[in-house]
Amino acid sequence: MSYNARFRVWRGDDTDGELEDFSVEVKEGEVILDIIHRLQATQTPDLAVRWNCKAGKCGSCSAEVNGRPRLMCMTRMSTYTEDEVITVTPLRAFPVIKDLVTDVSFNYQKAREVPAFAPPAELAPGEYRMQQIDVERSQEFRKCIECFLCQDTCHVVRDHEENKESFAGPRFFIRLAELDMHPLDTKDRKREAQATHGLGMCNITKCCTEVCPEHIKITDNAIIPMKERVVDTQYDPLVWLGSKIPRRSAMAASKSLAAGDTETAEARARERLRDKPSDAAALRTLAEALRAQGRFGDASKVTRTQLEHAGRGRVARMEAASAHAWTLLCAVEDGEVELEKAEDEIATTLQLAQRLASTGTVLAGTHALHNLMHGRLAEAVEHAREAIIWDRDRSTRADDLVTLAEALAGLGESDESASAMSEALQLWPDNPRLTGVRANLEDMNVPTA
Amino acid sequence: MTEIQRHRFDVVVIGAGGAGLRAAIEARLQGKRTAIVCKSLFGKAHTVMAEGGAAAAMGNVNSKDNWQVHFRDTMRGGKFMNHWRMAELHAKEAPDRVWELETYGALFDRTKDGKISQRNFGGHEYPRLAHVGDRTGLEMIRTLQQKIVSLQQEDQREHGDAEALVKVFAETTITALLKDDATGGSGRISGAVGYTRENGTFVVFEAPAVVLATGGIGKSFKVTSNSWEYTGDGHALAMKAGATLLNMEFVQFHPTGMVWPPSVKGILVTESVRGDGGVLKNSEGKRFMFEYVPAVFRKQYAETEQEADAWYDDQANNRRPPELLPRDEVARAINSEVKAGRGSPAGGVFLDIASRLPAEAIRKKLPSMYHQFKELADVDITAEPMEVGPTCHYVMGGVEVDPDTAAATVPGLFAAGECSGGMHGSNRLGGNSLSDLLVFGRRAGLSAAEYVDALGSARPTVTDADVEDARTQAEAPFAGTGGENPYAIHADLQQMMHDLVGIIRTKDEVERALAGLEELKARAAKISVPGDKVFNPGWHLSLDLPNMLIVSECIARSALIREESRGGHTRDDYPTMSPEWRKVNLVCRPDGAGVEVTQQPLPVMPPELLSLFDREELSKYMTDDELAILPEEKA
């Protein structure tokens, strides 16, 4: 009944490390954590991992399995096939202490920023009276086991260190909601959520709800009701920006970008870079603004700087490397840069990104475009399809669909190509890559309207 | 020399479970600078796993409940080996401690009139457990954690520093307690030494008062509901500091742990399943518990299925179902059924709630059990029975303390919660631990603060030599290479304790275990671990192992001496309770590299408490001499 599984586990700390390969026995009914323990007992006694209850009750054993945030003690091996390589990496949003153990102190810091339960002063212990129906709403949020998977997955902080200061994250939005809905709490939590905890930065993607092992409806039951109430109270969310002066132009830049005003975004970001040429947020926004304008060649200069300044942190370097490789490839596709000239840089950057990535799938879309540029159409299709399975946000999915459509068209599969293209258009009609791609496809008789 | 961090506190609380947090809150409320030290992250201590509830005679569901009834149930559950004073304080103070949690923000399930709801549990005469679904421990730990945070917010406002009075040292393991003997003191506590998991740095706490709240010992056994933290550290630290342990032979095997799949064997199936109507059946489909009601409980338990089922709706006119007997009885019954060949395929028995409650009600009342079986065993408990069997769950034995002050026998040392002894006698009732944590956690924090006040400026000091000693010992596993593997020794210890000192014991087997322990100790002295001190689990385990070994030895030695069967100690060769042995506490103290066990009289219950029981019941437990002090008319 047992078999040997192939595991890839991140070994190292925040500055250096790599995925190490293991072959390890798996027995009936086991979960990922059992396998990690077997590795400790038989192959790597010093492999660091956190756990306590092994029953999904304490929220200690959070990690990413094949790129998905999960509790290792509740992830059964039977959800994977026997020949699948299972990659286990630490939570991406937090600095790695060692191996699978991350520094989650951010969360304890945020916990301290939420003012405590404030009952009516005149009520003596033993006199509290509440109806079951009234406590149930808050009880849902008190099921939280503080696994911080939602914090890890939320894109506002996942790859944006700079947002951490002003954003408490979904775990603490439910804490605020819990207090807000507590029948006996006397404080105004509504303004607080927006004013000090960054509720306004949440754009209701629901990723947090999807990963919550306690099945707490974080978005529907906590965030959305709180947002509605905040609107009710007519509070101006921009006021708090005033207190964040040093960051202001970077913030303003990313706000303009979000509003679709890429030129203002570009100007603001450049303004910020004059003060601090290595500002990660401003560089990222500038690259994005340039890409949005279809200026991939210019954007690739920015992503190069970004990579140079990314430091030694695994996640930041991986992100910068993959952004740079992607941007260069777009510039090639668009004809702004010649493939022969850029190929060495693309290849080394992509290799670097791959070495740092938690799974192959994260970079599948980039590999697809790379293959496409080299005319390796079948490989391009395969990678693009893999990428699409894992894609989380609209624009990445749209991009991968575009790559897929081009590769399929090249292979003569015009129907499939057209349907990929139409989905891509629906998802992101303003994709700047489309200008070049449209012409290509129309040459090959694939409709792109 | 490795860097050593030094801190000064008034009170150091070791442990951040219910007992530790409640102690720390109290010490802080008394104005003491308090450190909380724990092995895991803040909020992850074992208490988080408690499911069923916290027992407190609030009388919200049945107004006949009061502290006297709770006291009686507790003494009966412990087979009258409890320290009567602890049981009394516990029963009297539990309601206040639970209500207090509401003021910190806890949200218990409610009755129709808006009070805290209470549920039935084994051995409790009335519905008594305050609960939140089946995640009461989580509610408790989060509430106490948030109370600490709120105190820190107050300190931030007042002193400009959130950690001015209370600081949490998470993922920090204490490896030794320090005393002032070296500086000519009188053997008082002067502090504690430990290391941080994150980077292996050593930490010294200079403090005149230390509260142990380190929980239990289950990791010495193979099948257990306990987590890696339960390596008996507090028990071992206390012994090494010269304090005594009480009645270590009493280990509770919870009757219902998961038995399948193998990797989750031991994980708890809460007693609430039975409290809410679940029944135990053998492979022949028979509700076998009716056959196992012992004479001392015959009066309180139903004799027919009809009566047992009627009890759930009408408790005044029916007796309780035998599935709700105290845990030791149910665990032994399951053990016997399996031995007799009437077990389930995976070697347990069946626990059936599916045929007893509608699916919706099961999901509502037992959400985390539903979840646990669905995700870990692929079993839908609303449609099919669970397979369950005994699992090592709780240690009744622990640090000998004064009931009112929680003080151990070493000045400056206090203990509360599962690591202390006496409160639960030979067997703990479900739900009595969470309330115990609150009652005695608070008392320990209060007494520690008073002790510090009484010292004034005459505080004991820590010497560098002591610290250096502790550090050298902790670094020993790195000294060589190619030595013993700590994981292998641990696995062998667990298997041996399971086989030879488990739920049913004999002289011969316990003696073999003692010999085996000597071998394991010798192997443990030769451990070597690779890697460095940064978050190195192999190293951590090799420092926990000596604690497990010394605790295992305490259990085995005491088990050999107590020649009777009572609560969490069953001797196949002495199958009945003996009134003579009831009068005897077994006390462990270190003896060279081993353990010495001596006999000490059990404190005598005063007549006013004795008179809460009728003579006939007491006569099943006590000798005629003891009963002589009862007023005649009670006879």
Ligand SMILES: Cc1cc2nc3c(=O)[nH]c(=O)nc-3n(C[C@H](O)[C@H](O)[C@H](O)COP(=O)(O)OP(=O)(O)OC[C@H]3O[C@@H](n4cnc5c(N)ncnc54)[C@H](O)[C@@H]3O)c2cc1C
């Ligand atoms: C699955 C399960 C369900 C249960 N359900 C119930 C129930 O429904 N009702 C009930 O009353 N009881 C229940 N119990 C029992 C109860 O939960 C425990 O007895 C109780 O929580 C113990 O609390 P504590 O405060 O003594 O210790 P814990 O909560 O275990 O905390 C121990 C603390 O000590 C720390 N520590 C240990 N060693 C060291 C060291 N060397 N250095 C630093 N820190 C250290 C740990 O890190 C931890 O923070 C249950 C137990 C289990 C396992």
Ligand code: SF4
């Ligand atoms: S819904 Fe909001 S909080 Fe949740 S992941 Fe999305 S942005 Fe983050």
Ligand code: SF4
């Ligand atoms: S809300 Fe859910 S995902 Fe987030 S920390 Fe709590 S349990 Fe984990």
Ligand code: FES
């Ligand atoms: S170990 Fe507790 S949730 Fe996984």
